[in-house]
Amino acid sequence: MDTPPNKDFEVAIVGGGVSGLVCAIALQRAGVPVQLFEAAAAFGEIGAGIGLGSNAVRVLKAVGLLDEVLKKIHPSELRTRGFIYYNGLGDNQEVFAVGYDAHPEDKGIGMHRAIFLEALVPVLEPQRAHFNKRCTSIVRSAQGSRRLVINFQDGTSHETDVVIGADGIKSAVRSFVLDAPDDRVAFSNTVAYRGLVPYKDLQEAGFKTPVVQDPACFVGPSKHFILFPIKNGEVINVVAFVARYDIPIGSEKLPPGTPWVETVPKEAMEKEYEGWGPDIAALMKCMPETPSKWSIHVVHPPLDSFVKGHVALIGDAAHAMLPHLGAGAGQGLEDAYIISRLLGHPETQGDNLEAVLETYSRIRRPRAQMVWSMSRAAGAVYDWQGAGGSDAEFMREELRSHYDYVWQYDIEADVEHAISELRTKGAYVAHSV
Template identity: 30%
Template sequence: MTGTAIVVGGGIGGLASAVALAEAGWGATVLERAHRLGEVGAGVALTPNAVAALGGLGLDGDAVAAMGPRTWAAGTWDAHGRSILRLPDDPAADADTALRGVHRARLHGALLERARALGVDVVTDARVTSVDAGGPVAPARVQHADRAGSEVEREADLVVGADGVRSAVRAALFPDHLPAYSGFSSWRAVVPGLSAEPSLRQYWGARAEFGSMLVSDGATYWYGYVAMPEGTRLDDEHAAAVERFAGWAPEVQHVIAATPPGAVIRHDVHHLPGGLPRYVRGRVVMVGDAAHATLPTMGQGAATALEDGVCVGRIVAAGVASGQSLGAALAAYDAARRPRCRALARASVVSGRFGSHLGPRWQGVRNALMRRTPASAVTRGTRAVMGWTPPALP
């Protein structure tokens, strides 16, 4: 048996879910609030688990290779450019540090192309106004405003809440679970024509972090994650970033200085402490930041959204197709995803406290401890995160 699904949100998690549903033979419609689908001018480091998830969505090695160059996590430096943790320089020699540097727009475009090739209907200018989770017999219902402002009601066997940290689906079904400000804001930019250090490098300073990597042969992505009051308004984001990272390592200052001012964007970082108490309500399943928005300190936001999408197809849709009840399939999804994502959220908090969230007083102690830590211990610790593979089809 197959069914129909409405996916609320046309970002990475929503498109991944729609692709996985379509691959399982379900009819899927994506509702996206924005007028045009797309992603901001930023990069993402595709970790091995993210690449495995893309494979589970039918995007093979060649498709992933076309998204961006192969790179690796090189380690961590202090604000002055002194190494505090070096990881192996050869990504082929250590799969735990191997990455793909990808522009988010390229990843999003590949998922959108795959979804459309599978017959997924994508509706833009669709602002969701209400959600009825349905029940064992009753279908789920979603109301949304269309481009003209008229209300449209749709029903389906399944609704996927994939509409991000400020999810309308979560607000309707889990109104007591609100995102919280992390205390940090993040500058991001992609610099065309700049081929800086090819590996992913991160620098830790007092309540701040800088990172950069290649996302194509001629473009470098960087981010600057810094403590800042929520809602801070700056007249010139580029000038503010230059000032905030003045005195940091020369390579950090060089990348920021080489950035066209108009390429710099910034957003306050919100997360969902603890995540939702369950990822399922009625016939609604929650994925990505709508379910478990975490701090960015583990770099797993896009990867877990992709994992969630694969599991919507392989656990829920394929489970129903093989004879399971929808309720049992949804319970299996929750059991598979919630413990992993909660563990990653906890690890992100710990990583932040020890890393970019640490104040000036403890920088030297932290750096000395890290210099004594064998790189092999760090890479072993990543395997529980990076070693995820898609579940087998039922």
């Protein structure tokens, strides 16, 4: 249920991906006047799956969106999740499992991205969403004014009090926060081949590893394969990674003109996995003839702050990371939750916005950057590049601690911490609300 508008300031969100959309809905529900500006002609997502850990599920629940998502998926898709790890080489033996035993009450979801969007979009009041609005710059409305103007590519503009940049890794808002030309997008030296494969095709090709219930990860030297079920196990989302560890992140760019995402002949992918086990060979037969190849970029070096004045970044715009813990969208949802809880707080008004946004950054940045670092470290573990190489016990313990950090997180404690910090600073007056 939405709270009636109760604020003396307005918020504009730039970018309507999952982070921007969830943030807009959360602000709408909290009675904060909010408008969302999306570059594309409609809300849209790529044709791939997405996994949300229990931390992200808790955010959806807190914003009142979990039921909307559950209406769109099979009830069994919300369940205790973990990964079973298999050796990609040899005869694809199981090596270990992570994530099932410790916290059976914590549940995650795997689903098609389009379904996720279908659940969210109807909740946002349609008059709040504006399409074909590509932000090109943000400027102050006048000397000395705290109001901001967002300029769009179509020559129009929008004036507001707060801008939330949810415009993804190629963010146009980030340069305002940096107060300098943006230099924070780096090639991660990792590529991912992606495709959706019907499970029955896998069976027919002789694929043996169980993947209908639990996500599987096939590990090996400098490469790994993730398979997770969507559509109640009828379709398997495949992401196959190939990484270089001899090049530091950010030190080499893609050759000029190389797109970040392209379709490639299946043979390119097959070549990378020559000599891997029989299930990988069977899987290759089922991949689309032209899988997509993603050259994965990240935000690096990290930002010193997610905020400047009344402009804040959330999601990939702030901390795009390697996807090895399936945690990027979840971190965007955590950002959206904290910033909307703070902006929606009864004591947040036009005159303390700067302190409120600063506190958002102070609370969110360490956690998001830690997940960034752990995501990178997890990729190295899968690819036998961690300190323990291919030792199963080492890998299991490393990954367990990373997943625990991502999934077992008390975000309500962060909200409380932020509120108490705002009281200590005098930004919120010291009475209980």
